[in-house]
Amino acid sequence: MSNSDDENKDQKSVIRPTDDKARLLAKGLIRTARFGALAALEAGSGHPLASRVSLATDLDGTPVLLASTLSGHTAAIRENPDCSLLVGEPGKGDPLAHPRASLFCSARPILRESEEHDRLRRRYLSRHPKAELYVDFGDFAFFRLELTRASLNGGFGKAFELERQDLLTLVEDLPAWSSLEASAVAHMNEDHKDAIKLYAQVLLRAEDANWRLACLDPEGLDLAAGDRVERLWFSERLAGPEDLRPTLVALALQARNT
Structure with missing residues (x-):
């Protein structure tokens, strides 16, 4: 050799x-x-x-x-x-x-x-x-x-x-996911800041900060606070956009019960 x-x-x-x-x-x-x-x-x-x-x-x-x-x-x-x-x-x-x-x-x-x-x-x-x-x-x-x-x-x-x-990440219906993301991110940041804070500080054990939802996709959420970015993975890839809302609700309940 x-x-x-x-x-x-x-x-x-x-x-x-x-x-x-x-x-x-x-x-x-x-x-x-x-x-x-x-x-x-x-x-x-x-x-x-x-x-x-x-x-x-x-x-x-x-x-x-x-x-x-x-x-x-x-x-x-x-x-x-x-x-x-x-x-x-x-x-x-x-x-x-x-x-x-x-x-x-x-x-x-x-x-x-x-x-x-x-x-x-x-x-x-x-x-x-x-x-x-x-x-x-x-x-x-x-x-x-x-x-x-x-x-x-x-x-x-x-x-x-x-x-x-x-x-x-496999994204089977890109236009649907893109449209959903734009509206869901805006809605979460405007009306559910408490849930985002729970995602970051309880589920990810991130420090206390002004966390916001930056992006989402079929596999998880990207949370941002200033220069910091954290990734919250879903337990499994979502099959379609219709699965997002129940998943976000379940994550908030999980964080509140932790």
């Missing part, structure tokens, strides 16, 4: 079998990421270029970024859409001990006059409300970073290779 064969065998041996816990961790890192490190090839030179970008997600969990068309990384992904995105914030102590995921993506620009643009604009502003100052400027554009696979590092000795289907 050659040295290269030995090296390949050693590399594969450190990769753990993908399980539901790994999938949930990777999805959570993507869903709660407020920013990430985008790696692309610089337009013209082809030299590696890394930039910090603000992030949100589409309903299915695909990362979304809003970028100035004048920036170097926008020119890079327009010339070569293949890129990578690193998500996962370090905490106290050794930054390498904290989970992170390298996402392999293809950047797709979003047409401004489209329902897709309206949906991504709404979801992005729910995560980054101050971006409303410039989101509609002509030199800004949204990109969906279409996922192909991911390398997940859950901490020392916890390496996984995940495929596209491991990272995304």
Whole structure:
């Protein structure tokens, strides 16, 4: 056996079998990421270029970024859409001990006059409300970073290779979910702040803060308070939009009885 064969065998041996816990961790890192490190090839030179970008997600969990068309990384992904995105914030102590995921993506620009643009604009502003100052400027554009696979590092000795289907949420009726999300988020934030607070502080054991519902999808809720984002997963993926209301009611009852 050659040295290269030995090296390949050693590399594969450190990769753990993908399980539901790994999938949930990777999805959570993507869903709660407020920013990430985008790696692309610089337009013209082809030299590696890394930039910090603000992030949100589409309903299915695909990362979304809003970028100035004048920036170097926008020119890079327009010339070569293949890129990578690193998500996962370090905490106290050794930054390498904290989970992170390298996402392999293809950047797709979003047409401004489209329902897709309206949906991504709404979801992005729910995560980054101050971006409303410039989101509609002509030199800004949204990109969906279409996922192909991911390398997940859950901490020392916890390496996984995940495929596209491991990272995304199945959304069978996208228009219905998009319409429901817009109305449900507004309704919850206006009329049920007490329930949102229970979700955050009881079910997620988050600190006391002015929590609001930022986004929702068939697998869970994204709660935000300032710079903090928490993910509340449903016990199982909802089959359809009609299942949302009873699920939210059940979660509030669960929190009150905890």
